[in-house]
Amino acid sequence: MHRLLLFLILLSLLSSHSEAQRTSPGAAATQRTVTSQTATPRVTVSGFVTDAGSGERMIDATVYERASFTGTTTNSYGFYSLPLLPGDAEIIVSYLGYDADTVRIWLTRDTVMNFSLVMSSSEIAAVTVTASGRRAKIESTQMSMIDIPVEKFLKLPVIFGEADVLKVIQLLPGVQSGTEGSTGIYVRGGGPDQNLFLLDGVPVYNANHLFGFMSVFNPDAVKSVQLYKGGFPARYGERLSSVIDIRMKEGNEKELHGNFAVGLISSKVSLEGPIIKDKTSFVISGRRTYYDVLAQPFIIRANRDSDDRTTGGYYFYDLNAKINHKFSDKSRLYLSSYLGRDRAYTRSRYVTNFQDGDNSRTEYKDSYGLGWGNIITALRWNYLITNKLFSNTTLTYSKYDFDVTIESSAKNLSTGAKEVDYFKYFSGIDDLGAKIDFDYYVSPRHSVKFGTGYTYHHFKPGVTTFRYDPMMGDDGLDTVIGDMRVRANEFIMYAEDNIDITSRIKINAGMRMSMFGVQDTGYFVFQPRLSVRYMANDDLSFKVSYSKMAQFVHLLTTSAISLPTDLWLPVTRKFGPPVSHQVAIGTGFLLPADLEMTVEAFYKTMDNLIEYKEGAFFGGTGSGWESKVESGRGWAYGAEFMVEKSYGKLTGWIGYTLSWTERKFENLNFGRTFPAKYDRRHDISVALTHKFSEKVDAGLVWVFGTGNAATLGVSEYPPISDNDYYYSPVTDYPGRNNYRTPAYHRLDLGVNLHKQKKNGIRTWSFSVYNAYNRLNPFFIYWGSTWVEEPDPANPGQMIYYSKPELRKVSVFPIIPSVSYSFKF
Numbered sequence: 165m166h167r168l169l170l171f172l173i174l175l176s177l178l179s180s181h182s183e184a185q186r187t188s189p190g191a192a193a194t195q196r197t198v199t200s201q202t203a204t205p206r207v208t209v210s211g212f213v214t215d216a217g218s219g220e221r222m223i224d225a226t227v228y229e230r231a232s233f234t235g236t237t238t239n240s241y242g243f244y245s246l247p248l249l250p251g252d253a254e255i256i257v258s259y260l261g262y263d264a265d266t267v268r269i270w271l272t273r274d275t276v277m278n279f280s281l282v283m284s285s286s287e288i289a290a291v292t293v294t295a296s297g298r299r300a301k302i303e304s305t306q307m308s309m310i311d312i313p314v315e316k317f318l319k320l321p322v323i324f325g326e327a328d329v330l331k332v333i334q335l336l337p338g339v340q341s342g343t344e345g346s347t348g349i350y351v352r353g354g355g356p357d358q359n360l361f362l363l364d365g366v367p368v369y370n371a372n373h374l375f376g377f378m379s380v381f382n383p384d385a386v387k388s389v390q391l392y393k394g395g396f397p398a399r400y401g402e403r404l405s406s407v408i409d410i411r412m413k414e415g416n417e418k419e420l421h422g423n424f425a426v427g428l429i430s431s432k433v434s435l436e437g438p439i440i441k442d443k444t445s446f447v448i449s450g451r452r453t454y455y456d457v458l459a460q461p462f463i464i465r466a467n468r469d470s471d472d473r474t475t476g477g478y479y480f481y482d483l484n485a486k487i488n489h490k491f492s493d494k495s496r497l498y499l500s501s502y503l504g505r506d507r508a509y510t511r512s513r514y515v516t517n518f519q520d521g522d523n524s525r526t527e528y529k530d531s532y533g534l535g536w537g538n539i540i541t542a543l544r545w546n547y548l549i550t551n552k553l554f555s556n557t558t559l560t561y562s563k564y565d566f567d568v569t570i571e572s573s574a575k576n577l578s579t580g581a582k583e584v585d586y587f588k589y590f591s592g593i594d595d596l597g598a599k600i601d602f603d604y605y606v607s608p609r610h611s612v613k614f615g616t617g618y619t620y621h622h623f624k625p626g627v628t629t630f631r632y633d634p635m636m637g638d639d640g641l642d643t644v645i646g647d648m649r650v651r652a653n654e655f656i657m658y659a660e661d662n663i664d665i666t667s668r669i670k671i672n673a674g675m676r677m678s679m680f681g682v683q684d685t686g687y688f689v690f691q692p693r694l695s696v697r698y699m700a701n702d703d704l705s706f707k708v709s710y711s712k713m714a715q716f717v718h719l720l721t722t723s724a725i726s727l728p729t730d731l732w733l734p735v736t737r738k739f740g741p742p743v744s745h746q747v748a749i750g751t752g753f754l755l756p757a758d759l760e761m762t763v764e765a766f767y768k769t770m771d772n773l774i775e776y777k778e779g780a781f782f783g784g785t786g787s788g789w790e791s792k793v794e795s796g797r798g799w800a801y802g803a804e805f806m807v808e809k810s811y812g813k814l815t816g817w818i819g820y821t822l823s824w825t826e827r828k829f830e831n832l833n834f835g836r837t838f839p840a841k842y843d844r845r846h847d848i849s850v851a852l853t854h855k856f857s858e859k860v861d862a863g864l865v866w867v868f869g870t871g872n873a874a875t876l877g878v879s880e881y882p883p884i885s886d887n888d889y890y891y892s893p894v895t896d897y898p899g900r901n902n903y904r905t906p907a908y909h910r911l912d913l914g915v916n917l918h919k920q921k922k923n924g925i926r927t928w929s930f931s932v933y934n935a936y937n938r939l940n941p942f943f944i945y946w947g948s949t950w951v952e953e954p955d956p957a958n959p960g961q962m963i964y965y966s967k968p969e970l971r972k973v974s975v976f977p978i979i980p981s982v983s984y985s986f987k988f
Contacts, residue, residue, distance in 0.1 A: 219417025308394035321914025324982030325427030353800020354405025357719030395709030398674025415445035505537030566594030796829030873901030924988030
């Protein structure tokens with residue numbers, strides 16, 4: 165800890181020296197002015213920015229003092245601190261979609277000023293505020309980060325009537341989707357295990373429902389979404405490729421509000437309001453699918469004319485809840501939680517009659533169950549130590565588990581004797597953590613973030629239970645296989661310094677130190693971070709960043725879609741932590757017609773990646789997996805372009821990504837470099853919404869992507885065998901991912917119809933997924949077809965043979981959806 169404090173003291177001394185020497189080019193008068201201002205004692209204006217209607221604290225609101233041209237933004241908890249010279253000050257606070265608040269004040273000492281912003285009803289006011297927010301983004305050192313307004317993606321067309329956070333993230337440049345319809349994301353050449361999902365600061369290990377086709381993040385409970393693809397601040401770590409930081413709503417402090425919605429496959433309800441007005445509030449939101457309920461009439465009909473009974477179903481549910489209490493202007497406590505689970509099951513029963521003299525009848529029962537889910541809990545305490553030093557202390561708990569249960573029984577209905585076969589497989593991971601973060605505002609041009617944290621990991625990579633109870637009194641079986649539990653300890657420290665070097669140059673320099681101990685192995689990894697911004701003029705900036713990232717878990721996956729059978733495993737002595745180095749350079753500029761454009765190029769290397777050996781398959785238990793995988797390297801590089809319009813009747817973005825992603829393993833693919841599975845050369849996305857009136861708005865999404873890489877054989881030949889009649893042909897594979905699937909593209913359309921009712925707003929949402937019915941391949945395989953042709957050697961006769969052909973399976977044709985919601 166003393167090293168961290170020494171590091172911060174040195175940064176402060178260096179930054180103070182640089183501020184004292186700051187000059188404008190060739191202007192001695194300016195130098196005297198700056199020196200004079202530096203010597204003058206400053207006063208600090210600090211406080212919180214909230215939504216006037218709900219009391220929710222606002223993230224990244226802009227706080228700006230007009231005369232001195234100095235400003236800042238609120239942190240993740242709505243807090244700001246702005247040191248200013250004494251005297252007359254005009255402070256302007258703004259946020260996208262809200263009316264700006266302006267206050268004039270004569271400053272003589274440190275002052276606390278809290279602001280409550282009102283949602284804008286004026287297009288002119290929205291233009292002013294948005295321009296301020298756009299300029300703040302251009303001026304920030306942060307690059308490769310996209311802030312996703314929740315109210316925007318709710319207007320986009322959806323599949324099955326369900327808006328989804330991760331499906332919107334898939335539309336952003338630098339992000340590629342996996343299998344069609346799934347919520348899997350691949351960021352700048354990384355794999356699905358390289359994305360850190362945070363819900364109120366707590367890692368989420370499995371972010372999928374419905375076998376990957378929906379995410380666990382209920383939009384009704386989400387307050388903000390931020391995606392980091394590079395230029396990672398030092399406060400983030402533990403994954404190589406991306407951070408998706410999602411914050412839950414805090415609950416309305418003023419009055420009770422809620423909404424409910426009914427879609428094709430699920431329903432949801434949310435409620436928020438004050439417990440003690442302006443002090444304590446809550447929010448609770450839940451949803452459940454009802455496919456299992458809808459399927460029952462068809463199952464009953466199928467069983468109607470038979471003595472056999474078979475039933476089954478699938479459903480998922482999740483519940484978000486949060487409560488917060490304001491002790492004072494300096495102290496606030498939050499408790500947030502998430503509970504979600506998927507369940508699939510089948511059950512069958514049938515009776516057989518044996519004519520063996522006693523006419524005995526035997527009843528057979530079979531059941532199969534599959535379940536997985538997350539439990540997330542965070543207890544956070546915000547405390548304002550001084551008007552320049554903000555602290556946040558967090559206790560976290562994250563649990564993910566998966567289980568399969570198979571049970572079969574046979575019961576003699578005459579004697580009552582019973583035989584039972586029972587099988588259960590279980591895997592999971594539990595995390596228990598604590599961390600403390602500090603924001604220190606040194607001056608208007610200098611701020612520091614630092615903190616430390618500890619996480620206890622408990623890996624349960626696979627436990628299998630067998631039980632057999634025989635009917636005739638023979639010895640049974642009751643055993644457990646693969647009960648291998650692994651415990652690990654992780655400790656981190658970080659510091660990042662955000663400082664204006666000159667009026668045009670600003671840097672964010674940071675260091676993250678991670679220590680990970682598992683069994684008899686320990687790792688210590690330094691992860692330096694640096695971002696530099698240069699302002700060419702008021703509307704144009706250039707940025708460059710470098711990030712080193714490390715993660716201490718591997719994901720063993722067995723399928724192209726996200727299945728709960730994927731196993732999280734810790735690093736070992738043989739397979740160390742994956743590490744990436746990423747460099748990015750880019751520019752951001754404001755265009756006419758209120759457009760904003762960003763262009764970024766990146767290059768990333770990844771070491772200590774794992775892949776299955778040729779022909780290897782992992783059976784499920786956590787033991788022996790090291791012998792089935794290989795370690796290698798990866799590269800990713802490319803360019804990303806994005807044009808965005810954030811306000812007005814027409815809003816949205818157009819994105820384009822040109823990228824390459826490669827892998828190299830010494831013992832795979834003959835040691836040759838091969839493209840990664842989701843190496844996709846071109847990606848285009850268009851996401852637009854248009855507000856026609858207060859009653860009608862519409863959305864459009866169009867995506868295009870060149871094909872993914874796949875491994876397909878090119879020929880077959882008989883094996884060397886003494887049996888000339890019966891054999892399985894050997895397939896010749898020239899290399900890994902040697903084939904490109906056809907290009908993928910589709911168009912989605914949607915319209916929302918709103919109507920003000922007596923007690924709230926009613927909304928009907930209609931959408932069409934894949935509007936022109938493009939049959940994109942879900943997977944491709946070799947099939948065969950019989951061909952009849954004249955025999956050239958025997959005129960007048962025909963020959964018949966099997967001709968191989970590539971076949972594709974498409975599962976998402978045109979799909980219309982409708983949903984109803986009511987907000988009060």
